Amino acid sequence: MKRSPLAPEKFPDIPSISGVRLACAATGVKYKDRLDLLLAVVEPNAVAAGVFTCSKTAGAPVEWSQAVLGKHQGRALIVNAGNSNAFTGKVGMSHTQAMANAVSKALDCNDHDVFVASTGVIGEPLPCDRITESVPRLFSDLGTATWQEAASAIVTTDTFNKGAYREVDLGGKTVKMAGIAKGSGMIAPDMATMLAFIFTDAKIEQKLLQSLLFDGSNKTFNCITVDSDTSTSDTLLAFATGDSGVVIDENNNGVLGGFKACFDDLLEDLALQIVRDGEGASKLITIDVSGAENAQAARTIGLSIANSPLVKTAIAGEDANWGRIVMAVGKSGEMADRDRLKISIGGVLITDRGQRVEDYDEAEVANHLKGQEISIEVELGLSEGKARVWGCDLTHEYISINADYRS
């Protein structure tokens, strides 16, 4: 699989995060000769937050992690790639518990202190022994894996490894945040996305971290789409070890605001890396919707545009077929008034007062569409609701990838 043309130049430099140790292994569950198992262990005083897919057919690892979140201590995370252990019946849950148990035995904690995530094909029984047998080796190697290795151990159809790092000075001390993610197809997160894991050395209460993660993911992971298909395995987890000594709480709004801005920025970076690796994507599309009835309506309209096969193919063909954007606004079900609708592509206003702007600069729009980063702005002219969403184009490559992924 060739690297996405939208990929960042290289994996970022990410330092270690105090209180977090990583290890990876190659189990051969599906792939040959590549890392496919990740273990992350955090210090006993760390806290964990998470958001998960809203799918009604979520996989066993999602059910497990959702159940333990907030009720037990987040001590470790184990992730395998190549088999999502989703729709695998009752045995699926026992395999998930076996993965947690292999970790908890070595760490001398409770099964429920261990988060589990799995990604890959749906409905195949998980060859669980290969994973549990690899756990002792993971513990003997603990602390040796780099972030790039960790990122590479969780990918499936991805064409590049996804990681991001931010640091922020708060009250004279530095807080570090590192994150990794995977995802390329079946991307239309509904609460979270495929898999993303974030680690920080900030000191923060679980409830506050959970609230920041929920809020941040709503503006980032929940605003991206590759193909409108929502995964059964979407999991986003954040761990905070506290080792920086920087306390984030609601009594210090300056510090909290600084942390939140940095945290949201990291989430957006990871979410956009997933869109940039959208199956077959050749263009990243940013859609800004404003003037909608409310923020939720703006997001729905943005996603209606971003998910429209006709808009996506028009962008792939570098065709300024803005009539398809009008169509996608109209079908969204949200309030719209044709005669107030303003549509711009690449900053050029194309429609106003319910019709085409007669003398708009077609050459400039055509030139913008030849680029890799496409900007669409839609102003509804109704109220103050706004949202930004991101998607990608729909190309022959998407068909080629998905007409024979499983076979």
Place this chain on the structure above:
Amino acid sequence: MKRSPLAPEKFPDIPSISGVRLACAATGVKYKDRLDLLLAVVEPNAVAAGVFTCSKTAGAPVEWSQAVLGKHQGRALIVNAGNSNAFTGKVGMSHTQAMANAVSKALDCNDHDVFVASTGVIGEPLPCDRITESVPRLFSDLGTATWQEAASAIVTTDTFNKGAYREVDLGGKTVKMAGIAKGSGMIAPDMATMLAFIFTDAKIEQKLLQSLLFDGSNKTFNCITVDSDTSTSDTLLAFATGDSGVVIDENNNGVLGGFKACFDDLLEDLALQIVRDGEGASKLITIDVSGAENAQAARTIGLSIANSPLVKTAIAGEDANWGRIVMAVGKSGEMADRDRLKISIGGVLITDRGQRVEDYDEAEVANHLKGQEISIEVELGLSEGKARVWGCDLTHEYISINADYRS
């Protein structure tokens, strides 16, 4: 454009319908040397019913026809292809009225007695004069056009002309019904579909015909999808001239039931012809959902499967990737219980009790997927709600068609 592999062998034989006269012309609005304008005139005592797109950015002809429906006498219908006169500002409505007026002058009736429909590119000003100048010729030719010519005058990206005919004996007399339709892309009707027009010689009150059309289209046109994109021009109209002398009313349930069954069958035939001409389609997919919370939930789940790019590409690749069907059920937002879900492809039960049926006949499923007509059954096991929806696969041809339709 080569004829869809799913097209019927030939256009059906359709006799004339008493009280209906047709004429066609070539105006050159967009296409060269082909019919692109249709006039249908019905007798003064005829009634008309209609359903239209729910798009918030519907075109001027939709607004016009919606406004006159039921309030005025339906005397005539004028349809042009190649330009949808949608998103064309205030001038769009004046062009629509000009089309109606050209017809009403010749017919000596009110503008509001004339239905208007337009299909084609969105947002280009309609060269209305070419149409209105052709109207006198349409009237001098009235009664000369065949149903096949009428069907050919309303197509755009269609690869075959769509028509259907039914007749039913009721109380010793014969009622005839003829219909034509167009549509291939931007098909996810929300109340109706691209364009479809039905003519019958039954005698029926407008309100009852409207109710039958609403009910029938909900089970047919509103249950098809090609690409999840809802058009700005969807219009479905039915005209009843009464010339057969057969009275359809609620006092005679036997006759009403016979008429309704035949009418629904005609609607389904036309709706399926549109899916069979889905852009790039190589397979027709029929999805039967049962055991859902209610009928609406069943339809939502069916459309979630039919619209999933991952399900559609799997079918294109003849890959029994049933995990993607599980995913599409899960993302629909409707009630589902993973452990009760039963999925069959080609009549072979593949999943039961939340997991794969161990010994299901993979060869039989693979063989079924090689065919042109694919059957998927989903049993939710929750309640009695059921629905049937139809879609098509997603192929390279869809991308090729839509990456440069406008340019």
